[in-house]
Amino acid sequence: MGVKFGPVLYIVPGDICSSTCFLTFPGFLCPSISCVSVTVTMAEEVVLLDFWPSMFGMRARLALAEKGIQYEYKEEDLVGGKSQLLLKMNPVQKKIPVLIHNGIPVSESLIVVQYIDEAWSERYQLLPSDPYQRARARFWADFIDKKVWTSGHQVRSSKGAEQEAAKVEFMDSLKLLEGELGDKPYFGGQNFGFLDIAFIPFYGWFHTYETFGNFSIEASCPKLIAWAKRCMERESVLKTLPQQHKIYDFVLHVNKMFGLH
Amino acid sequence: MTAEVILLDFWPSMFGMRVRVALAEKGIEYEFREEDLRNKSPLLLEMNPVHKKIPVLIHNGKPVCESLVAVQYIDETWKDKAPLLPSDPYGKAQARFWADFIDKKPYELGKKFLWEKQGEEVEAAKKEFIDCLKLLEGELGNKPYFGGEIFGYLDIALITFYSWFYAYETFGNFSIEAECPKLIEWCKRCMEKETVSKSLPDQRKVHDVVTEYRKVLGVQ
Numbered sequence: 453m454g455v456k457f458g459p460v461l462y463i464v465p466g467d468i469c470s471s472t473c474f475l476t477f478p479g480f481l482c483p484s485i486s487c488v489s490v491t492v493t494m495a496e497e498v499v500l501l502d503f504w505p506s507m508f509g510m511r512a513r514l515a516l517a518e519k520g521i522q523y524e525y526k527e528e529d530l531v532g533g534k535s536q537l538l539l540k541m542n543p544v545q546k547k548i549p550v551l552i553h554n555g556i557p558v559s560e561s562l563i564v565v566q567y568i569d570e571a572w573s574e575r576y577q578l579l580p581s582d583p584y585q586r587a588r589a590r591f592w593a594d595f596i597d598k599k600v601w602t603s604g605h606q607v608r609s610s611k612g613a614e615q616e617a618a619k620v621e622f623m624d625s626l627k628l629l630e631g632e633l634g635d636k637p638y639f640g641g642q643n644f645g646f647l648d649i650a651f652i653p654f655y656g657w658f659h660t661y662e663t664f665g666n667f668s669i670e671a672s673c674p675k676l677i678a679w680a681k682r683c684m685e686r687e688s689v690l691k692t693l694p695q696q697h698k699i700y701d702f703v704l705h706v707n708k709m710f711g712l713h
Numbered sequence: 714m715t716a717e718v719i720l721l722d723f724w725p726s727m728f729g730m731r732v733r734v735a736l737a738e739k740g741i742e743y744e745f746r747e748e749d750l751r752n753k754s755p756l757l758l759e760m761n762p763v764h765k766k767i768p769v770l771i772h773n774g775k776p777v778c779e780s781l782v783a784v785q786y787i788d789e790t791w792k793d794k795a796p797l798l799p800s801d802p803y804g805k806a807q808a809r810f811w812a813d814f815i816d817k818k819p820y821e822l823g824k825k826f827l828w829e830k831q832g833e834e835v836e837a838a839k840k841e842f843i844d845c846l847k848l849l850e851g852e853l854g855n856k857p858y859f860g861g862e863i864f865g866y867l868d869i870a871l872i873t874f875y876s877w878f879y880a881y882e883t884f885g886n887f888s889i890e891a892e893c894p895k896l897i898e899w900c901k902r903c904m905e906k907e908t909v910s911k912s913l914p915d916q917r918k919v920h921d922v923v924t925e926y927r928k929v930l931g932v933q
Contacts, residue, residue: 544814544848545814553803556803558803558806558810559810560809560810560813563806563809563810563813564806566805566806566809567802567803567805567806570802570805571802571803583786583789583790584772584775584777584786584790586785586786586789587777587782587783587785587786590779590782590785591777591778591779591782594779594782595763595764628763
């Protein structure tokens, strides 16, 4: 009966349906008499293994929110001990986020966001359609991971000359991103998209970087902060990003726990 | 710049090779421009001001940087021939995951034992490198290619490392074939494709250039 294509079951007229939809009941013939098939959405199972302060996890949360996808959020205790489920679903990297879609895992935040975009392609588009614009979005998302994350991490975990060097690299990276944004409202142009999703979670960590590094991001990159505040007006972003001070408190707590400065 | 497709590259680069293979698979004519990485051209610095690295694919004057981004760009732009990524979202995600893994793990580990002096860290890197290759061999399973029946994105991402295997084996002091025989079978299967064999340099040439560079670094 019917043909399963991804998450949606297409019932052709005259089929006996075993699902419940608004037209019929299980065991009854599909009453649709037009040549157009009736679609019945099968229950989707979407689970996200995540860790609330993770900017990578936030990317997955944002993509799911933008697409309006219902999912079960499972908090992993990365400090106390990873769950058996996480180790089973991501045995290679053992990291969050892991998106589990109908039992099948997808790992690595940028790969998860692209998967969400492609698996729910009929909904709000995250990546641009044009191949060159897609390549640019991927390039800069990769840049964020290689440069911004790395130097940001150094800013908050090192001291002295090492920290100073990290601050320079961090700010240079942000300025480059500000240049890429230009005068557009979003990195995606008129529409909030993939690269905005890749970067906005870092805004949640700005207060932490600024406090540890003793500098102001807004002073050097005012357009970037304007962009961040524009993004925060979106419900998906407002609901996803933890408050900046909560992340700072978390970092202090972890540093204390592990006897770090 | 008159050619429609130009590739700024460096002959021993496994990243540059990925783009060469992708272009060959799609049958795209292009101009190959060799960069001297000790003396980078103004064009390279203009086209990749952020990283200043090869490969850079220049298509109608517009640059695409980062090898895996370039391979996907090639696949999406010339989509009528030889699809490189699978069509289903999960297949794509898997291919992307493992290609990303290659760059994060075995590539970085390989750099450690090629370019650093002997010691505990280097020994640990060698062991982990082999473990990574075994993981990849597991992912291949009994398929002819990582892409299944058809050579694709993940095959392209990994096969270019084959040109470095002799260098890895010599300086790592191990035999990849002994540890991962199925992987070597897959390598040889890929090398039967003209698109691959014409894009990869000879293993010994790569080994020689690695030996020279190790001397410069004072590791040899």
